[in-house]
Amino acid sequence: MDNATVLERLRGALPTAVENSxxxxxxxxxxxxxxxxxxxxxxxxxDPTLSYNFLENLCGVDYLGRTPRFEVVYHLLSxxxxxxxxxxxxxxxxxxxxxxxxxxxxxxxxxxxxxDLMGIPFAxxxxxxxxxxxxxxxxxxxxxxxxxxxxxxxxxxxxxxIYAHKPFAKE
Amino acid sequence: xxxxEKAGDMGIVTTSLETVVNWGRTNAMWPLLFGLACCAIExxxxxxxxxxxxxxxxxxxxxxxxxxxLIIVAGRVSRKMAPVxxxxxxxxxxxxxxxxxxxxxxxxxxxxxxxxxxxxxxxVPVDVYVAGCPPRPEALIYGIMQLHEKxxxxxxNGELRPLEKREKIYA
Numbered sequence: 001m002d003n004a005t006v007l008e009r010l011r012g013a014l015p016t017a018v019e020n021s022x023x024x025x026x027x028x029x030x031x032x033x034x035x036x037x038x039x040x041x042x043x044x045x046x047d048p049t050l051s052y053n054f055l056e057n058l059c060g061v062d063y064l065g066r067t068p069r070f071e072v073v074y075h076l077l078s079x080x081x082x083x084x085x086x087x088x089x090x091x092x093x094x095x096x097x098x099x100x101x102x103x104x105x106x107x108x109x110x111x112x113x114x115x116d117l118m119g120i121p122f123a124x125x126x127x128x129x130x131x132x133x134x135x136x137x138x139x140x141x142x143x144x145x146x147x148x149x150x151x152x153x154x155x156x157x158x159x160x161x162i163y164a165h166k167p168f169a170k171e
Numbered sequence: 172x173x174x175x176e177k178a179g180d181m182g183i184v185t186t187s188l189e190t191v192v193n194w195g196r197t198n199a200m201w202p203l204l205f206g207l208a209c210c211a212i213e214x215x216x217x218x219x220x221x222x223x224x225x226x227x228x229x230x231x232x233x234x235x236x237x238x239x240x241l242i243i244v245a246g247r248v249s250r251k252m253a254p255v256x257x258x259x260x261x262x263x264x265x266x267x268x269x270x271x272x273x274x275x276x277x278x279x280x281x282x283x284x285x286x287x288x289x290x291x292x293x294x295v296p297v298d299v300y301v302a303g304c305p306p307r308p309e310a311l312i313y314g315i316m317q318l319h320e321k322x323x324x325x326x327x328n329g330e331l332r333p334l335e336k337r338e339k340i341y342a
Binding site for chain 2: 132133134137141146148149151153154166167168169170171
């Protein structure tokens with residue numbers, strides 16, 4: 001199985017779904033229209049010659065200052081063909097990406113992680129709650145516009161200043 | 172051959188109640204079975220045969236905080252774990268002591284970010300800080316010895332006797 005065949009078959013089956021594609025170091029990346037991602041992944045999974053049966057990875061990326069700002073990246077693996085492809089979907093702030101939980105159960109937690117850390121909503125997800133951070137957390141810390149946090153490093157010249165504000169625990 | 176032969180005719184020993192109580196507390200200070208990260212491996216190492224913490228009456232890690240005197244915070248404390256640490260500390264019966272083992276527990280170490288509590292002293296009051304990433308078992312044992320020195324200075328009403336002029340803080 002080579003990249004050109006995959007792209008050709010996908011374009012043949014779903015002509016309007018593919019926006020763009022690129023190839024880097026032998027890996028094919030396909031930019032897919034957001035509302036078509038479920039159809040595309042279902043076709044790639046169920047087509048007997050392609051059979052991308054394994055959703056290896058699902059993650060969010062924040063390209064601050066670009067439109068669309070967020071990207072959801074899917075890596076699919078075909079055990080039969082020993083071939084891997086990458087799908088990408090763009091989304092702006094607040095725009096929901098269709099969920100893949102109906103196709104792969106593993107998408108459930110990975111989408112929750114992307115929602116938790118990036119704030120990308122997934123439409124149709126059965127339980128879109130935070131998965132890593134505490135439930136009462138405010139904001140989505142892996143976004144590029146979130147300050148790195150922590151505190152200033154204490155040296156001898158500024159430790160008094162820092163420790164004056166540090167919330168030390170009482171008995 | 173027993174101790175009475177070595178001790179000769181010494182039938183009665185006089186000492187202060189404080190000394191006896193503190194002797195008991197230092198020589199059977201049971202730590203809580205509690206490890207958070209890689210420092211816990213060194214903590215286990217210091218309890219195993221090579222370093223053998225049972226020399227100091229600490230071979231039993233109590234799995235219940237109600238039976239523990241000492242909590243060794245071995246590793247980085249995430250914001251999600253912080254309430255758990257505090258709860259364990261609250262469940263321990265008085266008198267109780269805390270050792271912040273390693274750089275992460277002392278001051279968050281390299282993790283100056285949103286996810287890690289910047290020093291466990293924001294959550295529980297710490298008696299001894301042990302530096303190192305992770306500290307070697309010798310360092311942890313030295314920290315425990317320092318804590319023992321502190322406990323020996325405790326008065327019967329719970330106050331801490333100030334160091335006398337020539338007294339060394341040395342195990």
